Amino acid sequence: MSKDLVQAMQILEEEKGISSQVIKEALESALVLAYKKRYDNAQNVEVEFDEESGSIKVFSVKEVVETKYDPTFEISLEEALEINRAYEVGDKIKFEVTPNDFGRIATQTAKHVVMQRIREAERDIIYNEFIQYEDEILTGTVERFEKGIVYVNLDKVEAVMPIREQIAGENLEIDERVKVYVSKIDKTPRGPQVVVSRSHPDFLRRLFEQEVPEIYDGIVEIVSISREAGDRSKVAVRSRDENIDPVGTCVGQKGQRVQTIVNELNGENMDIIEYSEDPATFIRNAMSPAEVINVIFEEEGNSCIVVVPDYQLSLAIGKKGQNARLAARLTSHKIDIKSETAYEEYLSEQSAEIEEDYLVNNEVELTEEYDAFDEAEIIADVEEIEEIEDHDSVNEQLEEQDLDENNYDAEAVEDAISEVEHDHEQDYDELLEEQEEQAEL
Numbered sequence: 001m002s003k004d005l006v007q008a009m010q011i012l013e014e015e016k017g018i019s020s021q022v023i024k025e026a027l028e029s030a031l032v033l034a035y036k037k038r039y040d041n042a043q044n045v046e047v048e049f050d051e052e053s054g055s056i057k058v059f060s061v062k063e064v065v066e067t068k069y070d071p072t073f074e075i076s077l078e079e080a081l082e083i084n085r086a087y088e089v090g091d092k093i094k095f096e097v098t099p100n101d102f103g104r105i106a107t108q109t110a111k112h113v114v115m116q117r118i119r120e121a122e123r124d125i126i127y128n129e130f131i132q133y134e135d136e137i138l139t140g141t142v143e144r145f146e147k148g149i150v151y152v153n154l155d156k157v158e159a160v161m162p163i164r165e166q167i168a169g170e171n172l173e174i175d176e177r178v179k180v181y182v183s184k185i186d187k188t189p190r191g192p193q194v195v196v197s198r199s200h201p202d203f204l205r206r207l208f209e210q211e212v213p214e215i216y217d218g219i220v221e222i223v224s225i226s227r228e229a230g231d232r233s234k235v236a237v238r239s240r241d242e243n244i245d246p247v248g249t250c251v252g253q254k255g256q257r258v259q260t261i262v263n264e265l266n267g268e269n270m271d272i273i274e275y276s277e278d279p280a281t282f283i284r285n286a287m288s289p290a291e292v293i294n295v296i297f298e299e300e301g302n303s304c305i306v307v308v309p310d311y312q313l314s315l316a317i318g319k320k321g322q323n324a325r326l327a328a329r330l331t332s333h334k335i336d337i338k339s340e341t342a343y344e345e346y347l348s349e350q351s352a353e354i355e356e357d358y359l360v361n362n363e364v365e366l367t368e369e370y371d372a373f374d375e376a377e378i379i380a381d382v383e384e385i386e387e388i389e390d391h392d393s394v395n396e397q398l399e400e401q402d403l404d405e406n407n408y409d410a411e412a413v414e415d416a417i418s419e420v421e422h423d424h425e426q427d428y429d430e431l432l433e434e435q436e437e438q439a440e441l
Helices: 002-015 020-039 077-083 102-131 201-211 246-251 253-264 279-286 310-317 319-331 340-371 375-400 410-440
Strands: 045-049 056-065 074-076 092-096 137-146 149-153 158-161 177-188 191-197 220-228 232-239 269-274 294-297 303-308 334-339
Touching: 002 020, 002 102, 020 045, 020 056, 020 102, 056 077, 056 102, 074 077, 102 177, 102 191, 137 201, 158 177, 177 201, 201 220, 201 232, 201 253, 220 246, 220 319, 232 246, 232 279, 232 319, 246 253, 246 269, 253 269, 269 279, 279 294, 279 303, 279 319, 303 310, 303 340, 310 319, 310 334, 319 334, 334 340
Parallel strands: 056 074, 158 191, 232 269, 303 334
Antiparallel strands: 045 056, 056 092, 137 149, 137 177, 149 158, 177 191, 220 232, 294 303
């Protein structure tokens, strides 16, 4: 048995890549548990496996102490010195306690350990092989369906595609070859659990990398993706080379590149737009195919109002709000779409609210100002104006009558002064009336 075990360990190391040292450590640990369980023994034991001879021995380990209290775990210094004069307090001494029938137990345990290690090694190999494909696209075969979950055979592992990772409305068939995106790989007791997806936004990103060399090479960059799998997606791209059109590059000649991707996704609509560092321009592009008149940002947060022509409001919103929803995800902005007419009404309402708030907030202040209205001050102001303007006003009146200092008479001057006084009285009455009306408000 022992020689067979050694040979088995060598084969496992060569074919499965399982280190013999790993099997040896696992076997020794398992034999310790088997010994304690079989012989109902709680003492401190060790098992040693000789890889050259294949022999297995069990040892009871005891510590050297001054005074022995527990013979199961301890040995007195006096007893230890009888064995070897070199022992000191704290040393560990091994006593072989290998049972005569331990070979049968060792055989069963070794078989179990080896099989377990083989399974674990195979799981580790598969996990290490597939972990490098995480976030990548693989091609597999649809193997079976169970409770809505699609199981895809990826050669060495059976991957699962949950309902949420499937394209809505897509009908896959058994044995159908299908591209999938490896979204997650978990290490479980039963082996690696590979989760694949066809609805993930990065599945679309990887498809573009496969079809557009400029994206794979990094000349054209996919900045963001918003997707409702099976229906419609928006992809924002930009070019690192000013001489290359990012949108045209992704579309391809006569639309061949993007059409290949659309066919893989069973006709999913695709909007490829150019990314811009300017948020307003980016949002305008993201609202495609709708035309945008203006983008107004709120003072706080990532919110904005997008104004579109009245006849394009439905186009901008999209079926069940899809176009607006995808644009919002793509730009990371909360978008409120308004028609041109609705926006004008919105502005009017905002102006009315602002005016009302202003009047309410300033009502007390205005009332105090009007209550402090002093007619005497207005009279003083008028008189001051009269003193400044009387002379000029009289001269103006005389000039209108073609009179000057050489030909005017006293009656003409008197008439001119009367006219000026009349005008001042009228101005004064109008000023009083205006102030009284304001005070009533």
